[in-house]
Amino acid sequence: GEDVEQSLFLSVREGDSSVINCTYTDSSSTYLYWYKQEPGAGLQLLTYIFSNMDMKQDQRLTVLLNKKDKHLSLRIADTQTGDSAIYFCAESNNQGGKLIFGQGTELSVKP
């Protein structure tokens, strides 16, 4: 079945770039997503990428997709303490329409 994997923790210094990685197994994935979750809150959609793209940039966020290796990454430039949160990678395909999530990566930004 479909599976999405992320590393659990990442710690960076304020002002550095953060790179959060994700791998998935479903070769028919159509859309891949990055969500942010702050303590006690729901999930906030940060960005998504269609599977026929290899890069998408939105202000401080850059998403890279390597479809051959089924690898997705989220780069946050000039990371701030307000970026501290849990980041979830998710994938879906057009057949089932289900969103399958990774375990989440806890990003800690130190001043």
Place this chain on the structure above:
Amino acid sequence: EADIYQTPRYLVIGTGKKITLECSQTMGHDKMYWYQQDPGMELHLIHYSYGVNSTEKGDLSSESTVSRIRTEHFPLTLESARPSHTSQYLCASRTRLNTEAFFGQGTRLTVV
């Protein structure tokens, strides 16, 4: 801005009680989902719906049930709550073209 709402935000109830968690969206989305989130962060799909009168069980077995009588409304019901049901429940809806998927703020349920 996502228009998807969950009520209540927090709920503490006794074992054996029947409860309904509400989820509503005003975006006209056909697809809606319920996820259960462990204290350790992972999200598990427990129910989903592709439209009115459509409901499917997700990947994680759950004792809850759902209904979809109206497009905008996707309530989740526990007939007899148990401490093992203590968790955060997140509702989501998705655009017709399967692009963006938006989440509500979640309901944190504690069964004592």
